[in-house]
Amino acid sequence: MRIGRFRRILFPPRCGACDQVLSPDEEGFCRWCNDLVIRVTKNCCVKCGRTLTDETRALCDDCRSKKHLFSEGRSVYVYDGPMREAMYRFKYSGRYSAAEAYARDALDLWGSWFEGMGFDMIVPVPMYPAKERRRGFNQAGVFAKALSAETGIPVREALERVRKTPPMKGLSPEERRKNLKNAFQADDFVVKSKKVLMCDDIYTTGATMDAATGALLGAGAVKVCGIFICTGE
Ligand SMILES: [Zn+2]
Ligand SMILES: [Zn+2]
Helix, strand or coil, X not given: CCCCHHHHHHCCCECCCCCCECCCCCCCCCHHHHHHCCECCCCECCCCCCEXXXXXXXXXXXXXXXXXXXXXXXXXXXXXXXXXXXXXXXXXXXXXXXXXXXXXXXXXXXXXXXXXHCCCEEEECCCCHHHHHHHCCCHHHHHHHHHHHXXXXXXXXXXXXXXXXXXXXXXXXXHHHHHCCCXXXXXHHHHCCCEEEEEEEEECCCHHHHHHHHHHHHCCCCEEEEEEEEECC
C-alpha cells in the first residue's frame, strides 16, 4: 500500500536510521542508509534466522550447541551499520512509519514462510507494565501492528511480563536465561491450540524467545515462531 499523499505532506516519512525526511522515491530508508543496511538473505540459520558464517551448514554455531524451545525465527536486517541507530531510534520513538517499512521488508523476504506457517496470531514480546507506561508504547507492539496490517494476522496481547527483570546487556547466555526464569505468563484461553508468531525488535541469544515460548507452550500453544526486525551476528 502506498503512503497517502496528504499524510505524506502532513507527516513526511523519515529515514528509519538517520531521521532525514525521505524524498518521494525513497521508502523506509534514505538512499545513503539504504545502501549500508544489510538485509538478511535466505542463506540464514534454518532455526533462528541468524546469518550463517559457514554457508554449507543449515544451523548456526549457537543452534548447533543449544536446543531452543521456539520452532523457527526469522529476521529482516543484520544489527549493524545504520540499523544500530535505527533500532535505538525505534525503541525510543516507536514511530509507526518505520515499523511499516520493516513490516513490508519482512513480507518481501519471508512472505512464503508466513504463508506456510499459517499463524493464528501475532504476539509482541511484552515489556514490564510499569516500564511500558513510562515509555508510552512497546516497540515490539508497534512492529506487531504493522505486521498485522500487512498480513491480516491479528495481534493478541496474550503474554504478560509478570516479573521485573534487570537489563540483559552484558550478561552471558546462561545469566540471561536465569534472569528470565518465570518472567512471562501466557493467557491459555487465547493461545490454546494456536500457532503463535512472536515478534520483537532484536534477536540476540534467544533467551527472551525461549522464556516466552516456554510460557506459551505451557499454556497450550501448539507452535511458537518469531519474527525480528534485526538479528545479531
Ligand atoms: Zn538515512
Ligand atoms: Zn541459529
